[in-house]
Amino acid sequence: MRKTFLILSIMVAASLFNTTAFASVNDDQVTSQKIREADGTSGQNTNSGSGVKTGHIQDGAVTNAKIGGTISQSKVTGLEAALAGKSEVTHNHDVLYQQKYGKVAVVAQTGGDYGDPIAAMNDLATWCGTPAATNPCLVKIMPGVYNVGNDRVVMINYVDIEGSGENVTKILGSTNILGGNIGLVEGASNAELRNLTVENSGGYWVPKAICNTNASPKLTNITVISAGAPTGNYGIENRNSSPIMTNVTVYLSGRSCQAITNNSASSARLTNVNITTACSDVNVGITNNSSSPILNNVTVSASGGSQENYGMLNFTSTPTIINSSLSGNGASGAGVYNAWADNITTIFNSIISGSEMNIRGELTKCINVVDASFNPITCQ
Numbered sequence: 324m325r326k327t328f329l330i331l332s333i334m335v336a337a338s339l340f341n342t343t344a345f346a347s348v349n350d351d352q353v354t355s356q357k358i359r360e361a362d363g364t365s366g367q368n369t370n371s372g373s374g375v376k377t378g379h380i381q382d383g384a385v386t387n388a389k390i391g392g393t394i395s396q397s398k399v400t401g402l403e404a405a406l407a408g409k410s411e412v413t414h415n416h417d418v419l420y421q422q423k424y425g426k427v428a429v430v431a432q433t434g435g436d437y438g439d440p441i442a443a444m445n446d447l448a449t450w451c452g453t454p455a456a457t458n459p460c461l462v463k464i465m466p467g468v469y470n471v472g473n474d475r476v477v478m479i480n481y482v483d484i485e486g487s488g489e490n491v492t493k494i495l496g497s498t499n500i501l502g503g504n505i506g507l508v509e510g511a512s513n514a515e516l517r518n519l520t521v522e523n524s525g526g527y528w529v530p531k532a533i534c535n536t537n538a539s540p541k542l543t544n545i546t547v548i549s550a551g552a553p554t555g556n557y558g559i560e561n562r563n564s565s566p567i568m569t570n571v572t573v574y575l576s577g578r579s580c581q582a583i584t585n586n587s588a589s590s591a592r593l594t595n596v597n598i599t600t601a602c603s604d605v606n607v608g609i610t611n612n613s614s615s616p617i618l619n620n621v622t623v624s625a626s627g628g629s630q631e632n633y634g635m636l637n638f639t640s641t642p643t644i645i646n647s648s649l650s651g652n653g654a655s656g657a658g659v660y661n662a663w664a665d666n667i668t669t670i671f672n673s674i675i676s677g678s679e680m681n682i683r684g685e686l687t688k689c690i691n692v693v694d695a696s697f698n699p700i701t702c703q
Contacts, residue, residue: 426450426458426459427462428443428460428461430464430469431464432465432467440462444479444482456513460481464492464494466491467492471494471495472497475506475507476494477511478511478514478540479514480514481513481514482511483514487519489520489546493521494508504536506523506531506533506560507523507531507532508521510534510539514540516541517541517545518545520548521548522547524550530557531557531558531559532547533545533558534560535559535564536562537562538564539565539566542569543567543568543569543570545572546572546573547571549575553578555580556578556579557575557581558574558580558582559582560583560584561589567592568591568594569594571595573599574598574600575600575601576601578602578604580607582599582600582607583596583610585609587613587614588615589611589616590615591614591616595621596621597621605631606628606633606651607625607631608624608625608651611636611638613638613640615642616642617643619647620645621644622647622649623635626650626651626653630654630655632651634651634658634659637663638666641666641668641669643668644659644671645673647674649674651677652676652677653678655679656677659682659684659687661686665686667686669688670687670692671690673692681694
């Protein structure tokens with residue numbers, strides 16, 4: 324009997340150690356505690372592979388398929404704060420970046436829409452469309468000297484040209500074009516040129532810095548310089564034009580100078596205008612031909628020429644001078660010269676002086692007018 328029991332015990336033990344009994348493990352029977360972590364010494368490396376390791380996830384273990392679908396708010400808490408100023412969540416582009424305004428072309432040496440004002444005016448159709456009273460546009464010129472060479476800036480109705488200041492924005496050039504009513508800048512009606520300097524550095528014949536022909540622009544906060552031409556220099560010429568000129572400074576030098584010329588029934592309005600001419604032969608501050616300008620608070624100094632020096636020279640014109648000072652000093656110097664007998668010049672509350680005579684010619688009406696020494700002037 325004891326022998327039989329021993330044989331049965333051996334058979335049971337053999338069956339327990341049979342390999343078939345260890346070949347199958349039921350689901351959920353093996354826990355993480357039963358698995359030894361890779362030790363990095365026996366061919367096992369915790370930093371290699373593509374699966375999940377104890378304590379961390381290997382690079383590439385999470386695929387696109389595993390992160391698809393909706394991500395809950397709890398999984399991205401703090402993300403909005405982390406992205407502040409870096410995304411449109413709380414990012415204001417208007418504060419960080421310059422806005423692009425409609426109907427405005429920016430001319431700048433760097434960073435602008437165009438590199439010079441001529442290019443901007445030539446491309447009006449692109450950024451402005453068709454200029455009109457219902458579609459006005461602006462060319463904004465940033466600081467810098469813009470040398471247009473022998474070319475010219477031609478203004479267009481309902482398109483203003485604005486610089487960044489007389490001391491920081493300059494249009495420079497030399498109108499080397501013979502004859503005609505041509506200027507470095509040519510004005511247009513219903514348009515304004517403001518806050519810049521226009522300098523004509525030379526050219527043939529009688530170059531003009533600004534020319535307004537059959538056009539009546541506004542010229543505001545403008546400095547005009549013209550010098551270097553072999554024959555003569557003009558600052559501003561108005562022909563059949565009625566421009567409004569406010570806070571304008573004109574300086575001319577060279578051989579022969581005429582700062583502002585009003586021709587062909589021009590009725591310019593000059594307010595706070597300062598004119599200085601210092602040419603070697605002829606200096607004329609304001610010349611009027613068949614025109615009727617009105618001057619208010621205008622200062623003219625025309626001096627140094629060996630031939631003629633006139634603050635104002637009139638031909639068949641009817642100018643009005645108010646609260647102004649006009650002087651002509653040098654050869655044939657006169658503050659006002661009425662060259663022809665059909666002029667009627669009216670002067671109120673002003674100083675008129677000349678090295679030879681204060682007022683030359685007839686038909687001048689004066690009210691409270693004095694000379695450079697504040698002596699009253701009796702007009703004829």
